Amino acid sequence: MMLEGILLGILVGKIRGGKFKRLGTTMLRFSWFILLTFILRLGIDIMISLGYPLVIEYRMILYVIAYSLLFIALFLNMHFKCMWFIMLGSIANFAAIILNSGSMPVDMRVLETVGFQNMMNSIQLGTLPQYIPLEEAKLYTEYLGRRLSMPSFYPLKQVFSGGDILIVIGIFFLIQNMMTPSIYHRTSKVIRFDHKSKALK
Numbered sequence: 001m002m003l004e005g006i007l008l009g010i011l012v013g014k015i016r017g018g019k020f021k022r023l024g025t026t027m028l029r030f031s032w033f034i035l036l037t038f039i040l041r042l043g044i045d046i047m048i049s050l051g052y053p054l055v056i057e058y059r060m061i062l063y064v065i066a067y068s069l070l071f072i073a074l075f076l077n078m079h080f081k082c083m084w085f086i087m088l089g090s091i092a093n094f095a096a097i098i099l100n101s102g103s104m105p106v107d108m109r110v111l112e113t114v115g116f117q118n119m120m121n122s123i124q125l126g127t128l129p130q131y132i133p134l135e136e137a138k139l140y141t142e143y144l145g146r147r148l149s150m151p152s153f154y155p156l157k158q159v160f161s162g163g164d165i166l167i168v169i170g171i172f173f174l175i176q177n178m179m180t181p182s183i184y185h186r187t188s189k190v191i192r193f194d195h196k197s198k199a200l201k
Contacts (some may be wrong), residue, residue: 001160005168009175018179033073040066048130056129060102067094082173089166096137096144096161103130105137105145106159114149114157 014020028034044062047055055062067090074087097104111120122128134142146161 001158001164001168002171004156005171006175009172010179012172013176013179016176016180018176020179022179023175028073029076030073033069037066037070037073040069045130049128051127059130060098063094063097063102080174080177082170082177085166085170085173087170089163089168089170092144092163092166093161096141096163099139099141100132100137103132104161105134105142105147106131107134107145107147110147110149110159114159116157116159 010020010023040062044055044059044066048059070090071087074083074090077083078087093104106123108120108123111117111123119128119131123131123133131146134145134147137145144161144163146159146164148161148165149159150157
């Protein structure tokens with residue numbers, strides 16, 4: 001979903017008069033924290049899938065480290081109002097994982113509907129411990145789990161959570177904000193006068 005949010009944000013930003021070059025000039029504070037979080041999350045998921053026992057055992061600590069870096073970066077960039085969407089979505093996903101001992105709840109029926117049979121079988125066999133069936137979720141976290149999917153006509157099959165939706169919405173508006181700052185930071189025109197009370201342009 002992240003890719004769709006980025007591409008759609010760029011497209012709408014361009015339609016609204018934004019410029020691509022502004023994406024490179026608008027700097028986020030501690031942006032490398034966000035990049036590091038992405039690398040950590042990707043690395044954790046890959047190593048768990050490959051069956052590394054230490055990563056599987058200590059995945060909860062690794063998730064806490066990754067999300068802590070993300071939350072620091074988001075907090076330092078809250079001057080972008082759209083960051084609230086990303087923050088709330090990240091908190092929702094983090095809560096779902098932490099309250100389930102390092103595993104994200106997933107709706108098995110949705111996996112079956114979108115054709116993720118191999119993933120469903122792996123979760124049932126316990127070879128993907130970063131996921132658990134929705135029925136095993138604790139403390140109402142089934143509502144925070146991955147229980148949604150794209151419409152059947154959409155070519156890229158995906159399963160996502162409500163938190164993921166909030167994150168994508170935030171990314172969508174953030175990119176527009178970065179491309180078209182004039183829309184959000186308008187300055188009023190001031191008419192100046194010389195000593196003879198004549199207006200200066």
